[in-house]
Amino acid sequence: MRIAPLVLSAGIFSLGMAAFPLYASQVSELDNKIQTKQAEFDAYVNGLEQIRSSIKQDKDELERLIKLNTTLEDKRKSALLDMDKQYERLVADPSLDISASIEAYQYALQAQSLNKAKVKAQKTLLASNQDKLANSKMTQFSMLNEIENLKERYNFARVERIKREFGQGGKMEVSQSIACGEDVTFKQCAEQGNDLAKKTASQMLTNKLFQNVTEQALVAKHRDTAAAGIKIVDEKVLESGFSGQGDYSVKMLVEMQGRLPQAQACRLLSLDYRYCGVNADVADMGDFKEVEFSSQQNEPGMYTLTVRSDQYNDEVFINGKSYGASRIDAMLPPGEYKITVKKPGFHPYNTSIKLSGAKTVRAELSRLVVNLTPGQKFTDRHSDGTASPAMVAIAGGRYKVGDLQGRGLGNEQAPNDVNIADTFAISQKEITVAEFEKFVNETGYQTSAEKGRGCAIYESGAPEYNANLSWRKPGFEQSKKSPVVCVTKDDAAAYGKWLSRNTGYQYRLPTESEWEVSARAGSRTDYWWGNNIGAGNANCGWCGSRWSNNSTSPTGSFKANKFGLYDTVGNVWEITEGSPAVVRGGSWNFAPSLARASSRLEISSSFASNYIGFRVVREQ
Numbered sequence: 001m002r003i004a005p006l007v008l009s010a011g012i013f014s015l016g017m018a019a020f021p022l023y024a025s026q027v028s029e030l031d032n033k034i035q036t037k038q039a040e041f042d043a044y045v046n047g048l049e050q051i052r053s054s055i056k057q058d059k060d061e062l063e064r065l066i067k068l069n070t071t072l073e074d075k076r077k078s079a080l081l082d083m084d085k086q087y088e089r090l091v092a093d094p095s096l097d098i099s100a101s102i103e104a105y106q107y108a109l110q111a112q113s114l115n116k117a118k119v120k121a122q123k124t125l126l127a128s129n130q131d132k133l134a135n136s137k138m139t140q141f142s143m144l145n146e147i148e149n150l151k152e153r154y155n156f157a158r159v160e161r162i163k164r165e166f167g168q169g170g171k172m173e174v175s176q177s178i179a180c181g182e183d184v185t186f187k188q189c190a191e192q193g194n195d196l197a198k199k200t201a202s203q204m205l206t207n208k209l210f211q212n213v214t215e216q217a218l219v220a221k222h223r224d225t226a227a228a229g230i231k232i233v234d235e236k237v238l239e240s241g242f243s244g245q246g247d248y249s250v251k252m253l254v255e256m257q258g259r260l261p262q263a264q265a266c267r268l269l270s271l272d273y274r275y276c277g278v279n280a281d282v283a284d285m286g287d288f289k290e291v292e293f294s295s296q297q298n299e300p301g302m303y304t305l306t307v308r309s310d311q312y313n314d315e316v317f318i319n320g321k322s323y324g325a326s327r328i329d330a331m332l333p334p335g336e337y338k339i340t341v342k343k344p345g346f347h348p349y350n351t352s353i354k355l356s357g358a359k360t361v362r363a364e365l366s367r368l369v370v371n372l373t374p375g376q377k378f379t380d381r382h383s384d385g386t387a388s389p390a391m392v393a394i395a396g397g398r399y400k401v402g403d404l405q406g407r408g409l410g411n412e413q414a415p416n417d418v419n420i421a422d423t424f425a426i427s428q429k430e431i432t433v434a435e436f437e438k439f440v441n442e443t444g445y446q447t448s449a450e451k452g453r454g455c456a457i458y459e460s461g462a463p464e465y466n467a468n469l470s471w472r473k474p475g476f477e478q479s480k481k482s483p484v485v486c487v488t489k490d491d492a493a494a495y496g497k498w499l500s501r502n503t504g505y506q507y508r509l510p511t512e513s514e515w516e517v518s519a520r521a522g523s524r525t526d527y528w529w530g531n532n533i534g535a536g537n538a539n540c541g542w543c544g545s546r547w548s549n550n551s552t553s554p555t556g557s558f559k560a561n562k563f564g565l566y567d568t569v570g571n572v573w574e575i576t577e578g579s580p581a582v583v584r585g586g587s588w589n590f591a592p593s594l595a596r597a598s599s600r601l602e603i604s605s606s607f608a609s610n611y612i613g614f615r616v617v618r619e620q
Contacts, residue, residue, distance in 0.1 A: 382438075
C-alpha cells in the first residue's frame with residue numbers, strides 16, 4: 001500500500017483553551033507563596049542564631065560565675081579561719097581590735113551570697129532562653145511544614161493543570177490519499193484510508209498538545225516514555241472517492257478529545273506517582289491502575305468455614321491470608337486449607353482441614369512465656385487479666401541511624417552508629433485512646449491539657465492553643481483505636497509508670513535511638529519501604545489516605561514495617577525520652593518530607609497538641 005502525502009485544511013483546527021486557567025493561576029499563586037514563605041523562613045532561621053548566641057553567652061557566664069563561686073568560697077573559708085584565730089587571741093587579750101577580721105569575713109560572705117544569687121538568676125535566664133529556643137524551633141518547624149504543604153499543593157496543582165491541558169479537544173479537517181494493492185477490496189481500502197486519516201489527526205492533536213503545554217521544556221524530555229491518549233469523539237466524511245488508478249482519497253472532519261492516563265502526568269513532570277494516585281511499584285511495571293480498595297463477593301457453589309477461638313483480639317489466617325479476628329465466617333470453594341490462629345502472648349494454633357461442606361474450627365490458644373527474644377511479639381497482662389499494649393522485641397546491637405540520605409534539616413543527626421546494649425520491646429502501635437482511657441479510669445489522672453490551657457492545634461502555619469480541647473476532644477472524631485493525642489511528655493511518662501505497676505515489668509518512653517532503630521526496621525532509606533513516600537502508605541499530609549490533612553487514623557490502618565511496628569511514618573509525632581523533649585515520625589497534618597526516619601522536632605516538655613502521641617518501651 002502506497003500512502004500519498006497528507007493535506008491538512010488550515011483554519012479548521014482549534015483547541016478549547018478555557019478549561020484550565022484556574023489551575024494555571026493556582027500554580028502561579030502557590031509558587032509565589034512558596035517563594036514568600038521561604039524568604040520568611042530564612043529570615044526566621046537567622047533570628048534563631050541570635051537566640052543560640054545568647055544561650056552560648058549565658059552558658060559561658062554561668063560557667064564563670066560557678067568558677068568564681070569556688071574562689072569566693074575559698075576566700076570566705078580563709079576569712080572565717082582568720083576571724084576564728086583573732087577571736088582566740090581576743091580571749092587572751094580583750095583589748096585587741098579584731099574589727100578588721102570581722103569586716104573581712106562579712107565582706108567575703110556577702111560576696112559569696114551575691115554570687116550565688118547571680119548563679120541562680122543566670123540559671124533561670126539560661127533555662128528561659130533554652131525554652132524560648134525550643135518553642136522557636138517548633139515555630140521554625142511549623143513554618144517549614146507550611147512551606148512543604150505549599151509544595152505539595154503546588155505539585156498537585158501542576159498535575160491537575162497538565163491533565164487539563166492534555167484534556168483539550170477540537171475539530172480537525174484532514175485530507176488523505178492512499179494507493180491500495182490489487183488484493184484489497186474497495187471497502188477495505190476505504191476503511192484503511194479512513195483509519196489512517198483518523199490516526200494522522202490524532203497524532204497532529206498529540207503534537208499540538210505537547211507544543212502548547214505550560215511546562216514544555218520539562219515535558220519534552222519525557223515524551224518518549226509517556227503517552228497522551230486521544231479519543232475520537234466524532235468523525236464525518238466530507239468527500240471521498242477512487243481515482244482511475246485505484247487511489248483512494250478522503251476528506252474527513254474529525255472531532256477529538258485528549259486525555260492523559262493516570263501516571264502519565266507524573267512521568268511527564270518527573271513527580272512521585274502518588275501525586276497521580278498511583279503506587280510507584282505499579283507504575284514502574286507499566287500497569288497504571290489507580291489505587292483502589294475492593295471487597296470480594298461470595299460466589300455460588302462455595303462453603304462456609306467458621307473459625308472460633310477461646311481468646312479475644314486474635315487473628316485468623318487461612319492459607320496464610322489474614323481474615324481478621326475470630327469469629328470469622330469465610331466463603332470458600334471445596335479443598336484443603338491450613339488454618340492458623342495467632343495472638344501476641346500465646347502460642348499459635350495450627351490445623352489443616354478438608355472443606356467439602358460447611359465446617360467449624362474451634363481453636364484453643366496456650367499462653368506463651370516471653371523472655372524478650374528478638375522478633376518475638378507478645379502482650380503482657382494487667383493485674384485484672386486484661387491485655388496491655390502489644391509489643392515486639394528488638395535485638396540489641398549496633399545500628400546505623402541519622403540522616404543517611406543527606407536530605408535532613410540542621411537539627412537532624414549526622415549518620416552515625418549507635419549501640420543498643422540490651423534487647424528491648426516496643427509497642428507495635430501508638431498508645432490508643434482506649435489504652436489511655438483505662439489508665440485514666442483506674443487512676444483518676446488528669447492530663448496537663450485538662451488542668452491547664454488546653455491543647456494546641458496547627459492553624460495558619462503555627463501551633464495555637466485551644467482551652468476546650470483535650471485527649472477526650474482533640475478537634476476531630478477519634479475512635480477507641482485512634483492514637484491518644486493532646487498529651488505532654490509528663491502525661492506519657494505517667495502512663496508508663498502506671499503500666500509498670502500494673503504489669504510488673506518496667507515500661508517507659510523510648511530513647512531517640514531506640515525509636516529510630518525500631519522505625520527503620522533495618523532500612524537505610526528515608527522511609528522503611530524506600531525513599532519515596534508513595535500513595536496510601538501512611539497518614540501524613542498529602543500522603544494519599546482519606547485521613548491525610550484531616551485527622552488521625554486508627555492505629556494499624558497501614559502496613560507494618562519489617563519489625564512489625566505500625567505507623568512509624570505519620571499519624572502522630574511520637575514522644576521520646578531525653579532533654580530537650582523530641583518527637584519523631586511525622587503526623588497526619590505535616591508534610592511527607594518531615595515524616596522521614598531521621599526527622600526530629602524539638603518541643604517543650606509541657607507542649608500538648610492534637611498531632612502528638614506516643615508509644616512505650618518495655619525493658620528486658
